[in-house]
Amino acid sequence: MLTEVRDTLLALYERRNDFNADNQIVVDGYTNFVFRDLYGRVYSNHRINRQLKRITAKYNQEEHAEAEQEGREENPLSPITCHMLRHTL
Numbered sequence: 001m002l003t004e005v006r007d008t009l010l011a012l013y014e015r016r017n018d019f020n021a022d023n024q025i026v027v028d029g030y031t032n033f034v035f036r037d038l039y040g041r042v043y044s045n046h047r048i049n050r051q052l053k054r055i056t057a058k059y060n061q062e063e064h065a066e067a068e069q070e071g072r073e074e075n076p077l078s079p080i081t082c083h084m085l086r087h088t089l
Contacts, residue, residue, distance in 0.1 A: 012035075024040070025040055025041060025042050027042060035048075045081075045082045048082040049081050049082055052079075052080045052081065052082065053079070055080075056077045056078075056079060056080055059076075059077050060074075060076040060077055063075060063077075064076070
């Protein structure tokens with residue numbers, strides 16, 4: 001893992017702990033999740049997938065406009081799911 005990514009995730013984790021130090025969620029015996037909302041709840045895959053869909057749609061919209069402006073073929077992102085992220089390195 002890149003040092004920058006690790007440092008960013010640790011900072012996010014610490015920031016969430018400032019809000020939720022006493023509210024530790026346990027899922028299948030696991031705790032200390034990095035991605036939690038302000039109430040300490042773990043994000044569901046449905047919620048993550050919805051955000052990924054929004055992110056890729058926005059990227060593709062911007063890519064379409066840039067490609068049109070530059071007179072080139074666009075290169076859109078394929079749909080991304082949290083399950084796909086699980087299998088990336």
